[in-house]
Amino acid sequence: MATRHQARKSVVSLLYASDLSGENQAFIQEFLEQQKIRNEQKTFALTLYDGVKANLSALDMNLQANLKEFNRLSKVELAILRLSVYELLFSDTDKAIIINEAIELGKELGNENSSKLINAVLDTIIKAKK
Template identity: 40%
Template sequence: MTGKKKGNKPGIRRVGRTLAFQVLFGTCFAHAENPADIETQFATNPLVQEQESETAREFAHELVLGVDAHLAELDKAIEANSQHWKIERIAVVELTVLRLSLYEMLFTDIPVKAAINEAIELSKAFGDDKSRSFVNGILDGAAKSMKK
């Protein structure tokens, strides 16, 4: 028997990460005049309500709250590693993937390579043909900066 906790399988984390991406993506379109707080947006998201795995929901919740709490720092890191790209010019899918992955790279114990690989998978699933290389390039630059 392994020492891993039940529900801590990579599949559950991927489901949670995908759910976090979907919630964060949706928050980009919240009404500016009457924005709901991140907790309300998470709790009322239909994808969260439909998710059967409590572990996946909890992991997604941690990621969403973490990205929200560190948004300014994450955007600064994205701009620092995206040559000639301002945040406003980056497509919402790629921006959301980058924020989520950089949060994992900078503020969690998830290995950098794993965070980058998961970001590439998200960009393949939700982005266009160029998303993968764009996301990989920025995250690779951020990973190199972290080593310095």
């Protein structure tokens, strides 16, 4: 059974793919099945993915307001940050869990500096939210 971390990692991959080539529902379902994201975790992943897509402009505005070099983000960092900011703003998940997950995703999927950048941006957003 997949974990929430694996579901989030799949969502980041789907957001990345969507950013590059557009959205394809058949691909989304097939990708989640290949990643063995099923049942409760599939529902979780689809909720996150759909939530990010539905709030994309608001998420990007929030990121642009808190990040000077928004346009220089890699597509992977952007996908991780969009997912994390969505969870910070629209879910009941503990902030520490969201930040930890984002940092781990940055380490796994990004470059050597991604996790530091992601941590700094999310910290700035949380402080601005208070």
